[in-house]
Amino acid sequence: FCPSSKTCSVCGEVASAMPLNVREWTCRCGVVHDRDVNAARNILAVGLTVAACGDGVRPPRT
Template sequence: MIVVDRWFPSTRLCSTCGALAQKMPLDVREWTCPCGAVHDRDVNAARNILAAGLAVTACGDDVRPQRGTSRTGQSSAKQENPRATKGIPVL
């Protein structure tokens, strides 16, 4: 399983050019990036989370440049390996 960090700015990161928008209140549901891309906040977040997960799956963490340190000091996403006993029935 891949878990994206809670503080990853998925709604404010332009999924087109990678620019990070300023903080915005939750009632802002659509925003326009300086590159011209118009984003629905939820769709944009979904695209960014998918891209982060695919990047970790393909290349490992830290494949995109960090835009700052997360509040927790952890990486943007982490991989959790399934248990070695997954699928083996418990007796």
């Protein structure tokens, strides 16, 4: 599982619970995200990482 729509594609900060009706949000780093575009960027990054490094490269949750 990857919380792609609520993870900042710039700094990696994961926003707290976000209802589906929130279509645009601002990260604490100051970047304003369109929820769908941000999710697409994060999914692309995960796919490229898996293609290059294989599965299981995600850091463990703390």
